[in-house]
Amino acid sequence: MPRHALLLEYDGRGFAGWQRQDGQMTVQQALEEAAARLALSQAPSSAAAGRTDAGVHAGGQVAHLDLDRPLEPARLRDALNVHLRPHPVAILAAAPVAADWHARFNATGRAYRYVILDRPAPPALEAGRVWHVPRRLDAAAMHHAAQVLVGRHDFSSFRAAACQAKDPVKTLARLDAARHGDHVVIVAEARSFLHHQVRNMVGTLVRVGQGRWTAADVRVALDARDRAAAGRTAPAEGLCLTGVTHNPAPLWADG
Amino acid sequence: MPRHALLLEYDGRGFAGWQRQDGQMTVQQALEEAAARLALSQAPSSAAAGRTDAGVHAGGQVAHLDLDRPLEPARLRDALNVHLRPHPVAILAAAPVAADWHARFNATGRAYRYVILDRPAPPALEAGRVWHVPRRLDAAAMHHAAQVLVGRHDFSSFRAAACQAKDPVKTLARLDAARHGDHVVIVAEARSFLHHQVRNMVGTLVRVGQGRWTAADVRVALDARDRAAAGRTAPAEGLCLTGVTHNPAPLWADG
Numbered sequence: 001m002p003r004h005a006l007l008l009e010y011d012g013r014g015f016a017g018w019q020r021q022d023g024q025m026t027v028q029q030a031l032e033e034a035a036a037r038l039a040l041s042q043a044p045s046s047a048a049a050g051r052t053d054a055g056v057h058a059g060g061q062v063a064h065l066d067l068d069r070p071l072e073p074a075r076l077r078d079a080l081n082v083h084l085r086p087h088p089v090a091i092l093a094a095a096p097v098a099a100d101w102h103a104r105f106n107a108t109g110r111a112y113r114y115v116i117l118d119r120p121a122p123p124a125l126e127a128g129r130v131w132h133v134p135r136r137l138d139a140a141a142m143h144h145a146a147q148v149l150v151g152r153h154d155f156s157s158f159r160a161a162a163c164q165a166k167d168p169v170k171t172l173a174r175l176d177a178a179r180h181g182d183h184v185v186i187v188a189e190a191r192s193f194l195h196h197q198v199r200n201m202v203g204t205l206v207r208v209g210q211g212r213w214t215a216a217d218v219r220v221a222l223d224a225r226d227r228a229a230a231g232r233t234a235p236a237e238g239l240c241l242t243g244v245t246h247n248p249a250p251l252w253a254d255g
Numbered sequence: 256m257p258r259h260a261l262l263l264e265y266d267g268r269g270f271a272g273w274q275r276q277d278g279q280m281t282v283q284q285a286l287e288e289a290a291a292r293l294a295l296s297q298a299p300s301s302a303a304a305g306r307t308d309a310g311v312h313a314g315g316q317v318a319h320l321d322l323d324r325p326l327e328p329a330r331l332r333d334a335l336n337v338h339l340r341p342h343p344v345a346i347l348a349a350a351p352v353a354a355d356w357h358a359r360f361n362a363t364g365r366a367y368r369y370v371i372l373d374r375p376a377p378p379a380l381e382a383g384r385v386w387h388v389p390r391r392l393d394a395a396a397m398h399h400a401a402q403v404l405v406g407r408h409d410f411s412s413f414r415a416a417a418c419q420a421k422d423p424v425k426t427l428a429r430l431d432a433a434r435h436g437d438h439v440v441i442v443a444e445a446r447s448f449l450h451h452q453v454r455n456m457v458g459t460l461v462r463v464g465q466g467r468w469t470a471a472d473v474r475v476a477l478d479a480r481d482r483a484a485a486g487r488t489a490p491a492e493g494l495c496l497t498g499v500t501h502n503p504a505p506l507w508a509d510g
Contacts, residue, residue, distance in 0.1 A: 010380070122345050125343075
């Protein structure tokens with residue numbers, strides 16, 4: 001039962017998130033159905049590094065998939081892409097991995113990007129890909145306040161009620177906010193995140209960008225260890241899982 | 256009858272191009288219907304700098320629109336955006352212009368960007384926005400060959416049969432091709448272009464990027480003054496009208 005790692009890109013608008021759910025199309029279901037159509041596996045089973053929510057995009061999601069027979073990685077990639085149509089998912093690369101390698105449990109880092117469009121006009125070209133905030137934000141103040149959150153903390157104030165993690169303590173390696181034209185781009189990196197953590201941090205930083213909060217208010221919210229103390233959950237559409245690191249890393253094939 | 260210039264962004268997938276056509280939704284019709292709903296004009300009439308084809312996007316289209324009564328530019332922008340929903344068009348800015356100012360006839364330059372995604376996997380996040388070419392192109396060779404086309408030439412070999420221009424001689428100010436990761440981005444600038452000229456030049460440059468043609472072959476194709484001598488028409492979805500310059504330039508208001 002050869003196991004393969006897969007590097008995936010998807011448009012979250014087409015799915016009710018990564019994880020299989022009754023009655024709704026998910027990325028996991030689309031992938032497993034494509035593998036089944038390929039007759040690569042009788043009961044395809046997959047897992048992903050990041051269990052993205054409905055509407056959240058991915059440019060660098062990593063999953064693993066078990067096959068009944070070995071297949072050359074570039075052929076696996078191309079065959080899955082044919083059978084994934086018309087779902088907005090693409091397999092960018094495939095790599096053979098050990099039978100006990102796990103996309104989630106071997107992951108050592110996740111990187112997310114959150115994009116805010118802060119101009120009066122709504123998005124036409126980027127609809128469904130950005131959070132539209134009609135008034136200009138202070139990106140420098142957002143970046144400054146974000147540094148309060150970097151490091152090892154109890155992130156209970158930024159954790160969804162439905163979060164299943166045992167421990168609310170996480171180490172945030174990076175949280176940068178920067179202006180690029182009419183966009184504020186926020187990059188978050190950590191070994192792992194709590195459920196909704198990135199979106200809850202973004203919602204809080206937007207309060208700072210609007211001049212309603214300071215970095216000191218963000219610290220108070222963090223220390224409160226209470227979801228009600230922090231800002232709103234930013235919409236899913238601005239979020240993209242851009243990359244995952246693993247140990248050992250899959251050897252993605254070229255071609 | 257105050258005339259306003261409008262700066263527009265739109266997703267070309269939602270439209271049968273800019274120009275009004277019976278039985279199909281166009282950007283011009285969406286704009287004029289929004290103006291009519293606003294009761295800003297009894298018989299709204301508009302014109303655009305670039306009459307983009309079906310599927311072609313715009314990030315910096317410029318149009319003009321006549322109103323029955325004066326309106327502050329930021330209010331005009333916001334009100335049109337409300338009434339343009341759910342069409343994928345946004346008014347980025349508005350500016351009052353003289354009654355004889357014309358979005359098309361006062362235009363002094365047009366800039367287009369064409370994006371090719373040259374990787375094996377089809378686009379998931381950029382579907383409808385890029386031309387997918389599965390095999391890697393030689394972007395440096397494309398840029399080199401593109402310079403053959405820069406300058407004043409008879410572009411008959413790159414002109415659609417339906418082109419209504421009186422004169423096939425145009426001055427191409429810039430044609431650059433450059434690699435950005437998995438993308439080859441082509442930027443074309445001129446005072447004006449023939450119908451399909453950018454897409455026909457891109458289709459020809461892709462032959463060079465595939466190693467099938469050299470810069471000398473592009474020169475032979477140009478000199479032939481025959482559409483059949485050049486490459487195929489690249490698909491509409493990769494093309495975006497990114498900007499237009501005018502004399503006099505509209506004074507876009509902030510806020």
